[in-house]
Amino acid sequence: MADYREMWKELGMDVETHDDLCAVLPQAIGDVFLSQKNRPEKMDYFDFVIAEVHGVRPAELKKFREEGGKVFGTFCTYVPDEIIFAAGGISTGLCAGSQFWVPGGEQVLPPNVCPLIKASVGARLTRTCPFFRLADIYIGETTCDGKKKAYEILGEDVPMYIMDLPQMKRPEDVDKWAGEIKKLLVKAEEVTGNKVTVAALKENIHMINEKRKALMRLYKLRQNPVVPISGTDVLLISQIAYYDDPTRFTQKVNELCDELDERVANGVSVVPEGNKRILVSGTPMAVPNWKMHNIIETSGATVVCEETCTGTRYFENLVDESGETLDELIHALAERYMKINCACFTPNSGRIDDIRRLAKDYKADGIIDIHLKFCTTYDVEEYFVEREMKKDGTPFLEIETDYTDSDTQQLKTRVEAFIEMLS
Amino acid sequence: MYYIGIDIGSTASKVCVLPPEDGKPEEIMRCEVLPTGWSSKVTSASIKEKLEPYLNSDEGSKTVATGYGRISVDYADKVITEISCHARGGYELAGQNCSVIDIGGQDTKFISVRNGKAIDFLMNDKCAAGTGKFIEVMANRLGVDIADMFALAQEGHDNGSPVSISSLCTVFAESEVINYMGEGKDKEDLAAGIIQSVALKVATLVQRRELQDYVILTGGLSQSRFLASLLSNELNAEVHPMDNGRFAGALGAALLAKEKL
Numbered sequence: 001m002a003d004y005r006e007m008w009k010e011l012g013m014d015v016e017t018h019d020d021l022c023a024v025l026p027q028a029i030g031d032v033f034l035s036q037k038n039r040p041e042k043m044d045y046f047d048f049v050i051a052e053v054h055g056v057r058p059a060e061l062k063k064f065r066e067e068g069g070k071v072f073g074t075f076c077t078y079v080p081d082e083i084i085f086a087a088g089g090i091s092t093g094l095c096a097g098s099q100f101w102v103p104g105g106e107q108v109l110p111p112n113v114c115p116l117i118k119a120s121v122g123a124r125l126t127r128t129c130p131f132f133r134l135a136d137i138y139i140g141e142t143t144c145d146g147k148k149k150a151y152e153i154l155g156e157d158v159p160m161y162i163m164d165l166p167q168m169k170r171p172e173d174v175d176k177w178a179g180e181i182k183k184l185l186v187k188a189e190e191v192t193g194n195k196v197t198v199a200a201l202k203e204n205i206h207m208i209n210e211k212r213k214a215l216m217r218l219y220k221l222r223q224n225p226v227v228p229i230s231g232t233d234v235l236l237i238s239q240i241a242y243y244d245d246p247t248r249f250t251q252k253v254n255e256l257c258d259e260l261d262e263r264v265a266n267g268v269s270v271v272p273e274g275n276k277r278i279l280v281s282g283t284p285m286a287v288p289n290w291k292m293h294n295i296i297e298t299s300g301a302t303v304v305c306e307e308t309c310t311g312t313r314y315f316e317n318l319v320d321e322s323g324e325t326l327d328e329l330i331h332a333l334a335e336r337y338m339k340i341n342c343a344c345f346t347p348n349s350g351r352i353d354d355i356r357r358l359a360k361d362y363k364a365d366g367i368i369d370i371h372l373k374f375c376t377t378y379d380v381e382e383y384f385v386e387r388e389m390k391k392d393g394t395p396f397l398e399i400e401t402d403y404t405d406s407d408t409q410q411l412k413t414r415v416e417a418f419i420e421m422l423s
Numbered sequence: 424m425y426y427i428g429i430d431i432g433s434t435a436s437k438v439c440v441l442p443p444e445d446g447k448p449e450e451i452m453r454c455e456v457l458p459t460g461w462s463s464k465v466t467s468a469s470i471k472e473k474l475e476p477y478l479n480s481d482e483g484s485k486t487v488a489t490g491y492g493r494i495s496v497d498y499a500d501k502v503i504t505e506i507s508c509h510a511r512g513g514y515e516l517a518g519q520n521c522s523v524i525d526i527g528g529q530d531t532k533f534i535s536v537r538n539g540k541a542i543d544f545l546m547n548d549k550c551a552a553g554t555g556k557f558i559e560v561m562a563n564r565l566g567v568d569i570a571d572m573f574a575l576a577q578e579g580h581d582n583g584s585p586v587s588i589s590s591l592c593t594v595f596a597e598s599e600v601i602n603y604m605g606e607g608k609d610k611e612d613l614a615a616g617i618i619q620s621v622a623l624k625v626a627t628l629v630q631r632r633e634l635q636d637y638v639i640l641t642g643g644l645s646q647s648r649f650l651a652s653l654l655s656n657e658l659n660a661e662v663h664p665m666d667n668g669r670f671a672g673a674l675g676a677a678l679l680a681k682e683k684l
Contacts, residue, residue: 417506
């Protein structure tokens with residue numbers, strides 16, 4: 001990473017401790033990404049963004065704030081970016097995916113909380129992530145219990161606004177979510193000092209829809225028998241989607257897809273023929289959590305789709321752009337976001353339908369359901385996922401893991417055995 | 424051609440050499456076990472020395488390595504996971520489709536086997552409870568070796584007075600055992616409780632899956648009639664102990680060397 005120490009100091013970061021994180025990043029990027037063979041050239045943009053993860057984009061956000069803009073930090077795919085951008089703010093994802101931040105989180109959280117929550121809290125409290133410093137306000141949501149309570153702790157250190165996410169999917173719950181989105185709109189107006197107009201909201205709904213379409217296009221390319229891009233590379237793109245400038249990101253994904261179109265036309269695959277195709281389902285993989293994709297793809301299989309928040313849950317379903325009033329547009333947003341199937345809902349049978357559909361569309365040879373340790377909702381729901389997939393005769397492997405490397409060898413054995421089983 | 428299977432486990436390493444012509448299990452030429460020790464690289468090198476006559480023979484040889492240390496067997500023609508090897512070896516020992524319960528030094532596996540191939544498997548991933556490591560730690564605490572531990576446990580069981588160990592975690596279970604020792608409980612009753620708790624943990628894992636009609640035990644504890652009978656009780660199904668069960672992985676590796684290479 002280039003030298004951003006001055007900026008980090010200005011942001012009040014603990015620069016010395018942060019250096020330890022910067023020191024390991026190049027090696028990790030080299031091992032996980034650059035060592036892959038026959039990568040698309042257009043991955044260079046995403047390689048650059050991840051190499052400069054704590055520099056380039058934070059510098060843009062810093063400049064934006066100096067010019068009076070407000071940055072909103074978010075933690076969940078249910079929080080509608082459209083509202084924040086329509087109010088003239090910038091939304092950036094804050095979920096943390098490194099063991100580096102976990103001990104900091106454990107200073108205030110019990111050890112048996114999921115690593116994503118511990119790392120996110122740790123990243124804030126230890127002042128070792130610029131994004132956590134740059135957000136003027138954090139937008140939380142009532143998804144799982146661990147997050148809800150962790151937001152109370154974060155709220156003592158940073159302005160925190162919580163959206164009350166319903167946990168069921170009845171029509172009245174969609175209405176309720178529309179009400180919550182409306183409240184977020186009022187809050188966003190208050191924070192930015194800008195009024196959200198119908199035109200602005202329409203424009204930003206369109207912008208985020210374009211981003212979704214680009215990701216849909218990228219994912220669709222992976223349905224081909226010829227695999228033009230590795231799962232590890234797509235995971236990186238999905239992670240970057242959470243914090244990059246949406247318009248630029250969309251353009252870069254589309255440029256990459258142009259290259260991938262050619263690859264498919266010319267039969268250029270990143271993996272040997274006959275490699276087993278894996279659908280990954282489960283909990284989000286926040287940057288820089290590349291652990292399972294790396295294990296799977298260095299064990300002779302290819303990840304062809306992710307049914308996760310860093311995957312299809314992020315971009316499936318477009319928002320209806322036809323509304324002509326704020327209320328209509330807000331309701332359209334609520335309808336789209338309530339189609340996301342997270343295990344914090346009950347019942348959540350829509351997720352089973354999703355996984356079944358994705359396994360078919362992506363011609364998966366097997367499913368690996370991966371959940372973070374202490375994620376009760378996904379852990380319990382795995383019971384249904386496994387039962388239903390086995391009913392279909394789809395080979396299925398459950399993995400529970402965290403951000404440490406302590407179980408890498410055991411996981412490798414399990415994944416390799418699973419792939420042997422598919423052969 | 425000699426077909427060699429090398430299974431470098433976390434605690435013990437097993438080697439199996441199949442005879443040149445036709446490797447039926449009763450003709451297993453050579454099965455050996457030695458402790459893995461601190462380095463699987465060193466172990467793999469010392470196995471190589473022992474195997475020189477086969478590796479350098481005019482007959483030629485094919486080697487498959489398995490187990491946690493499989494990567495360190497740099498002279499292997501192929502590495503295959505212990506899941507697939509135990510499936511193949513277990514199928515050979517059982518002589519039919521079966522469920523394999525493999526209690527290893529570091530983890531416990533449950534494998535459904537059809538035609539020598541794993542069709543489904545489960546591994547304990549939460550902790551060391553229900554593994555050989557647990558018994559090792561507890562035997563150490565009681566000041567006995569594994570064989571004595573099982574003898575004592577059988578006694579405690581026959582007396583009908585096993586002490587129930589309720590902790591799920593090896594570390595806490597050890598503290599629990601220390602408490603009972605402080606209370607002056609009998610060693611055989613503690614030993615019985617410890618083995619009983621392993622059987623319970625293993626059964627809890629296995630019960631997540633459907634059992635095949637024939638169930639066998641493999642791994643270092645596979646010859647134990649006592650453990651097999653406790654498991655049979657917990658599972659309501661007959662679990663067959665296997666005298667050569669600890670070689671299931673190495674045998675499977677050797678057979679796969681023959682069939683896949």
